Amino acid sequence: MKKIIQRILEFSLVGKIALIVIGFFIVLAIFSSQLSHYPYDLPSGAALQPPSREHWMGTDDLGIDIWAQLCYGARVSIMVGFTTAFLSVAGGGLVGVCAGYYGGKIDGWMMRLTDLMMIIPQLPMMIVLGAFFGPSLKNIIFVLTLFSWTAPARIVRSKVLSIKEEKYILVAKSYGAGFFYMIQKHFLPQTFSLMMVSFIQLISRAIVAEAGLSFLGLGDPTSKSWGLMLNHGMAFRGIYFTDFWKWWILFPLVCILTMVLAVSFVGKEIERKEVSSYGKTTTKG
Amino acid sequence: MFFMIQERFIKIRSYIITFLCIITLNFFIPRLMPGDPFTFLSAEEGQIHTTFSYEDIQRYKSYYGLEQSLGRQYINYINNLFRGNLGYSIAYKEEVVTIIKNRMVWTLSLVVAAIFFSSLIGVILGSLSAYKRNTFLDKILYFDLIVLSEIPAFLIALLLLFFFSAHLKLFPLSGGISHFTAFTSFGEKAYDVLHHGTLPLLALILTRTGTFYLLTRNSMIHILEKDYMRTARGKGLKKGRILFLHGLKNAIPPVVTRIFLSLGSILGGAVLVENVFRYPGVGSLMREAVFLRDYPLIQGIFLIMTLLVIVMNYIAEILYKKMDPRVS
Numbered sequence: 350m351k352k353i354i355q356r357i358l359e360f361s362l363v364g365k366i367a368l369i370v371i372g373f374f375i376v377l378a379i380f381s382s383q384l385s386h387y388p389y390d391l392p393s394g395a396a397l398q399p400p401s402r403e404h405w406m407g408t409d410d411l412g413i414d415i416w417a418q419l420c421y422g423a424r425v426s427i428m429v430g431f432t433t434a435f436l437s438v439a440g441g442g443l444v445g446v447c448a449g450y451y452g453g454k455i456d457g458w459m460m461r462l463t464d465l466m467m468i469i470p471q472l473p474m475m476i477v478l479g480a481f482f483g484p485s486l487k488n489i490i491f492v493l494t495l496f497s498w499t500a501p502a503r504i505v506r507s508k509v510l511s512i513k514e515e516k517y518i519l520v521a522k523s524y525g526a527g528f529f530y531m532i533q534k535h536f537l538p539q540t541f542s543l544m545m546v547s548f549i550q551l552i553s554r555a556i557v558a559e560a561g562l563s564f565l566g567l568g569d570p571t572s573k574s575w576g577l578m579l580n581h582g583m584a585f586r587g588i589y590f591t592d593f594w595k596w597w598i599l600f601p602l603v604c605i606l607t608m609v610l611a612v613s614f615v616g617k618e619i620e621r622k623e624v625s626s627y628g629k630t631t632t633k634g
Numbered sequence: 635m636f637f638m639i640q641e642r643f644i645k646i647r648s649y650i651i652t653f654l655c656i657i658t659l660n661f662f663i664p665r666l667m668p669g670d671p672f673t674f675l676s677a678e679e680g681q682i683h684t685t686f687s688y689e690d691i692q693r694y695k696s697y698y699g700l701e702q703s704l705g706r707q708y709i710n711y712i713n714n715l716f717r718g719n720l721g722y723s724i725a726y727k728e729e730v731v732t733i734i735k736n737r738m739v740w741t742l743s744l745v746v747a748a749i750f751f752s753s754l755i756g757v758i759l760g761s762l763s764a765y766k767r768n769t770f771l772d773k774i775l776y777f778d779l780i781v782l783s784e785i786p787a788f789l790i791a792l793l794l795l796f797f798f799s800a801h802l803k804l805f806p807l808s809g810g811i812s813h814f815t816a817f818t819s820f821g822e823k824a825y826d827v828l829h830h831g832t833l834p835l836l837a838l839i840l841t842r843t844g845t846f847y848l849l850t851r852n853s854m855i856h857i858l859e860k861d862y863m864r865t866a867r868g869k870g871l872k873k874g875r876i877l878f879l880h881g882l883k884n885a886i887p888p889v890v891t892r893i894f895l896s897l898g899s900i901l902g903g904a905v906l907v908e909n910v911f912r913y914p915g916v917g918s919l920m921r922e923a924v925f926l927r928d929y930p931l932i933q934g935i936f937l938i939m940t941l942l943v944i945v946m947n948y949i950a951e952i953l954y955k956k957m958d959p960r961v962s
Contacts, residue, residue: 465652470943472902473920473936480924480932481663557786561906564788565921579792583910589800589807598796606789613784 356622364618370611374604378427381420389413389421389573400596407596409578410585415600418573422601425574426608429486429559433493434551438544441498442505446536449509450528459506463499471496475558479567486569489562493555501547508540542619549616553609560605575601649948656940660933661711665704720937721930725923730934734916738938740810741915744831745897745904748838753893755839756846757886763847764854765877775847783844788906791837795910798833805833808912834911838903842896849892853885860884887957894950898943 357368377384387393387404392412400407406415448459475492482488512518518535526534562568563576570577578601588594695701699710714721720730759779763772782790799805806812810830817823857863858881866876908917916935923931 461648464648465655468652468898468940468944468947469656470898470901470939472905473939476905476920476924477663477932477936480927553784561786561788564906565909566925583792589796594796594800598792602789602792606785609786610781610784617780 359622360618363614367611367614367618370607371615374423374608374611375427377420378424381417381424385414385417385420387414387417389417393417397593397597399592406600409581409597410593415578415596418578419575419600419604421573422575422578422604423608425486425569425572426556426559426605429490429493429574430552430556430612432490433497433555434548436490436494437497437551438501438548440494441501441547442540442544444498445502445505446509446532446540448502449506449513450531450536452510456506459502463503466496466499472558472561475562476565476567479562484567484569486572489559489567489569493558497551497555500551501544504543504547505536505540508543509536512536512539546616546620549612549619553612553616556605556612557609575605645951646948649944653941653944657712657715657937658708660937660940661708665707665929715937720934723923723928723931725926725928726931730930733919733931734934734938737914737916737919740913741901741904741908741917744834744838744908744913744915745900747831747835748842748904749893749896749900751835752839752842753846753889756843757850757882757889759843760847760850761854761877761882761885764851764858765881767855767858776851779844779847782840783842783848785841786906787837787841787903788910790840791834791907791910794833794837806830810914830911830913834904834907834913837907837910838900841903842900845896846889846892849889850885853888854881857881857885887954890957891950891954894946894953897946901939901943 357365360368381389390413392408393414394404394408394412396408396410396412398404398408398412404414404416406419408414409418444459448456475496478492478495479489482492512535518531521531521535559568559574560576560579563574564579564583566580568574568577568580579598582588582594582597582601585593585597588598692701699707702710718731720734722728723730723733726733759775763775766772795807799807806829810827811823812826812830815826817826863876863880866880871880904915905917905920907913908915909921912918916939920932920935922928923935
């Protein structure tokens with residue numbers, strides 16, 4: 350814990366601000382039902398009211414409070430982002446360790462598969478799959494994971510390949526260490542920081558992808574996410590000719606924007622730290 | 635010589651295998667989708683109030699070959715594909731190839747223009763930034779472009795749309811060309827198309843410039859530290875000559891490959907941006923097709939997009955070898 354705090358204190362100013370922003374959204378997501386007086390899925394006032402004291406971010410065309418929707422949307426976005434990133438890093442990491450450790454045919458097939466996944470244009474494929482699986486949060490997470498596991502798998506594989514021939518690994522192997530023992534004792538600690546960087550990058554990618562899919566109308570219609578709010582807003586006929594967009598479109602848009610930027614800045618911060626400390630240890634040794 | 639041909643053959647083969655995998659995937663996915671085109675068309679949806687009798691459904695099913703076994707359908711599909719026949723669209727009642735061809739012009743011109751301008755701006759700013767490394771200008775450029783490249787294109791598109799079109803009313807709100815107007819001259823028509831295309835193009839350029847900028851900057855910084863650059867400076871050559879003739883020539887190969895490799899992601903961005911502006915390209919078509927459960931059309935769009943991306947990947951690889959003789 351001390352180490353983590355130490356680490357955060359070493360962040361640059363932008364990194365610290367980004368971290369605070371993420372913290373804010375996480376608080377919003379956890380306490381969403383306490384923070385807003387109104388329900389996110391039921392009308393609670395007149396339709397299309399500008400921000401006022403009562404509805405301090407206004408209401409949409411059904412009279413649903415925007416602030417309540419935003420709070421709930423934070424929950425959806427963060428859940429999708431974290432779950433997707435966790436699943437892909439865990440799954441991709443395992444695949445990467447297997448490929449790097451066993452080598453040979455498994456490795457060849459895995460590399461070919463990741464090559465294939467990299468060539469496919471992702472968003473069109475996600476649209477097709479999203480339509481095929483039907484709109485629900487679980488399916489969105491599944492589809493996003495399907496396209497995200499390759500990056501951590503590749504990173505972990507190359508790291509495992511580079512440490513596989515080290516003496517201590519060979520010694521451990523000759524003492525009869527099993528695959529899972531090796532993962533736990535040697536591979537996981539050494540690849541952990543790389544996986545962490547990958548994890549953060551995937552969070553922001555997943556949030557963007559979820560917003561994009563929901564914006565196209567392929568999101569879960571029962572759970573109001575930020576992308577879905579944009580979708581509803583854009584579907585409203587008079588949206589261009591009235592002032593409604595100033596709260597209906599702008600607030601969710603700004604939310605996605607700040608969240609994505611904050612996550613990617615934290616990612617860059619960790620990455621930079623990682624690269625510099627990596628350089629130090631190699632020059633020292 | 636023989637060795638090189640063989641190597642190239644292996645490369646081509648791996649691309650062909652990739653393409654076959656995608657064809658197979660492409661064939662199975664729409665068929666596993668829940669719902670079928672007939673139940674959807676029978677339902678009340680917008681202006682469509684068609685009801686099909688059982689006999690009609692059977693007739694159409696046999697017409698489209700939907701009652702055959704999956705294996706047969708697959709063989710037919712591949713057969714037709716290699717004859718350039720992607721089938722008829724169920725919803726639009728037109729040949730898929732013609733629909734896509736008509737719409738693809740819009741998307742491709744948007745994407746190509748976006749790639750061209752963003753790489754040009756990215757390369758210029760990148761070399762400038764590398765040359766003036768660690769100055770105020772470099773830091774400002776670096777920060778701004780990193781921020782821009784992290785923002786998804788469709789959010790920028792939305793901001794542009796509401797600020798420039800809805801608020802300031804400088805640009806048209808949607809579409810690719812004004813409808814129901816007779817253009818007196820070619821110039822007028824071209825202006826109209828450009829007027830509609832500016833904002834979508836701007837959104838794509840803004841988000842894509844960052845990658846090219848970063849790549850050029852890194853590559854250029856690496857090159858500027860080389861000995862021959864010091865020699866060039868020592869000879870008293872002009873700044874522009876050093877930077878562009880000696881530096882850029884060596885720094886550019888990775889950028890050029892990235893230009894071709896970036897097609898896949900820029901197409902993804904374009905799909906969303908097109909939907910923001912209701913631009914009449916393939917992106918909007920894809921969304922319409924998914925909602926109408928138009929199997930052949932979805933398949934066709936996805937296939938052509940993937941084919942484009944694969945071809946571009948291949949070109950990138952060849953170009954890199956041609957431009958950088960050190961890579962063998």
